[in-house]
Amino acid sequence: MPAKYSHVKKRPAVPKKTPSSSGSHAHTNAEPHQPNPQVDKSLYKATPAEAQLERTIARIILIRFEQDIVRLFSTHLSCVALLHLPTFVLRCVTVGGPSWVAANTDSDEIKDFFRGAIAMDLRQAGDRVATKSVLWTYTALRHFAKSNGVPICQRRGLHSHHLLPHYAALKAHLDTLEAQHPPPFAKPPHLGPMSEGIRALEKTCETKYGKGPDWRLRVREGYDRACATLWDVAREFDVRGYGLVLREKLTSNWCDCGCSTDHLGEVCEKTVRMEEEESGVRPGKEREWDGRGSGVSGWGTEEEENMWEVDFDFANSDSEAKHDPAECDMTVAELIEWRYLRAEREKEQGNIAFKKGEFAGAIERYRNAYRIEPELPRYQLNIAAACLKMNDYVEAEKACDLALGQHRSVKGYWRRAQARKAQGRIEDALKDLRDVLRLQPSNAEAMAEIMNLCPPGPLAEHEPAASSSIASSSSQPSSSSSSSKKPPAPSAFSSWIPTVKPPKPLPFPRTKTDDRKLKVSSIPITVDIPDNLPFFSSDSGVESKNKRPPSSSFSGYTIPQTFSYPCWERYMVQKISD
CATH class of the missing domain: 1.25.40.10 (Tetratricopeptide repeat domain)
Known part of the structure; x- marks a missing residue:
């Protein structure tokens, strides 16, 4: 496993649970009780009003889940800027000179490295945020219910049908959430400036450049611009494409028997009561039923948890992992990495087929990889x-x-x-x-x-410079464009060239070293794979998403496999030209 998860503890084996006899929507942690038509909604389908309420609750959970991903991942990116960007800037200036980062922070080389590392971190968003987010939203619904005099069962929590008289308020809150723009990744306002990162960077650079003032301005400018580029790249990602497991449950498999919050209560009620007993009710929760104490934008506290750095060791609830103790010796964090390695193996097999011209086989391999790891x-x-x-x-x-x-x-x-x-x-x-x-x-x-797609015609008079520069670097329009459907305004292809904001000028003159070409590349990882793992054989099929290595049948032989793993810890910076 990558070093990032080397500290994760092994979790104990999950004991085998006895299946409940109360149906597919059974309350597995509830004591045996007599059926009650006011409580046991699992005995029949929901009424239209209850079904409408269920969909509203599901939609509220989903939107707040997206907001939580943005908020928590933004906190993670702030930690990246504080802890990892100083090292990145140092490695670049060591090879390229003190002002190289400031002069090249908009280069594709830097942006592509940031994109790869962010994508690898963000693919964990659903697994890391879902449990906390659902707990927070249940807490929000619970406080809303309490503020309206709705009873909360101490053992099984909040019941959906009790919220029916307050559907209008829930729907109004949902309308407010849906009216908001999708939340972008941005530095959390309650976090301070990157002063510690700058100090750490300058302290290290002093050993290389001495105490002169000239390099200090150049290095600081490079660090500031690298932080800005980090956030610009992060905003290329759309949070609505992540957290697919929970999203699928909320949009396709949401409980239709009218007892959704019963199921949430079974999982969350005990946790909520324990937290209230240990730390009390967070200020604001009594008044704001959204449950976060500081509006829908977030908690707004300095203690905001960076979930990408904590031990990721909660019990797995997948049905296939419940019955075999031999398969319960991996943490969730390790399972995520195994999932990635399996997907990469499928992708590599697809690449081999692609190079041979076997495109149908390549597509099947790529689809296998996507089924295993759908968040890449x-x-x-x-x-x-x-x-x-x-x-x-x-x-x-x-x-x-x-x-x-x-x-x-x-x-x-x-x-x-x-x-x-x-x-x-x-x-x-x-x-x-x-x-x-x-x-x-x-x-x-x-x-x-x-230029090839736009039909020939006079160039726009208001953009002669842009049009002439484009024409000098391109060929004549192809004949195929004349037989295709043409855009409504074909007079000038220059109108399709976006106006790009020029980069901010440097506060100091460029140097010769700023024009050096550097390459930032991830250091591959090599993992010893047991030779009897079916999902690493050349003819492997697609198994369950969280399938574990069958450790009980390990023969003792391993096969080294090398994978690319973009991350903030394992990369090198090399000079490829002056």
Whole structure:
């Protein structure tokens, strides 16, 4: 496992539970009791009013879950900026000079490294935030119920049908949540400046550059710009594409028997009461039923938990893990990493098939990888590439849609543009190419493709400079564009070139070393894989998402497997040219 999770403790084996006889919606931790039509909603389907209430509760949980991911991951990124960016800047200035980061912070090299590390961290968002978020939302519903005189069962918590008289208030709160814009990743306002990171960076640089003032300004500027780039890259990711396990439960498998909060209460009620007994009720919870004490934007306290650094060792509830103690010797954090390694193995097999021209086989392998690890968009981009080779443009576009729903990437927009162009949807393709240039203004292929797709005509008079520069770097429009559907305003392709904000000028003159080409690359990890693991064999199929290694049948032989693992701890900075 990567060093990040080397400290995680092994959790004890989960005892085998006796199945309950009360049906698929059984309350497994409740004592035996006589059926009560006012309580046991699992005995029949919900009424239309109850079903409407259930969907409202599910939607509230989902939106607040998205807000919690943003809030907690933003805290994590602040820790990254404070703890890891000083090291990154130091490694870059050691190879490229004291002002290299400040001069190149908008380069694709730095942004791509940030994108890879953020994607690997964010893929854990659903697993790490879901339990806490559901607990917080249940607490919110519970305080709302208490403020309206709704009884709370000490043993089984809040019951859905008790909230029916207050449906209007719940629906009004949902309307308020849905009216808000999707929350962006941003530095939490209650966290202080990055002073500690700057001090640590300057202290280390003193041993290399001495106590002179010239390098200090350059290094500080590089660190500040690297922090700004980190947040810019984070905002390329869409939080609504993550937390797919909980999202699926809330949108497709939500309880329809009218007892959703009964199930939440079974899990959460005991925890809520224990926390209130130990630490009391957090100020504000008595008045604000959203449960966070500081509005829907978050707790707003300095004690905000960075869930990406804590031990991740809660008991797994998957049915396949409940019955075999031999399979319960891995923590959830370790299972996440095994899941990634399995997905990468499938992707590598897909790459081999792709290079051989076996695109159908490659697609199947890439889909296997996505089933195992659905919170990494790159597997869908691989599917799109193979579909384009097979001229299956509809499936290629669908794959790009899924990938772009998680991360607005250059590859995603480019491949979707190719799929849309092949379908004759030229205007949609041009929009995607425009988005490519927003993310990567220097992309010459996108500029040339825009020129090829736009029909010939006089250039716009109000943009002569931009048009002439583009024309000098591109070829004549292709004949294929004349037979396709044309955009409504074909007079000038320059109108499809987005206006990009120029980079902030440096507060000091550039130096020769600022033009050096550096390469930031992740250090691969090598893992010894037991040779009898079916999901690492060349003909492996797709098994359950959290399938564990069958340790009881380990033969003693291992096979070293090397994987790329972008992260903030394992990377190197190399000079490739002066």
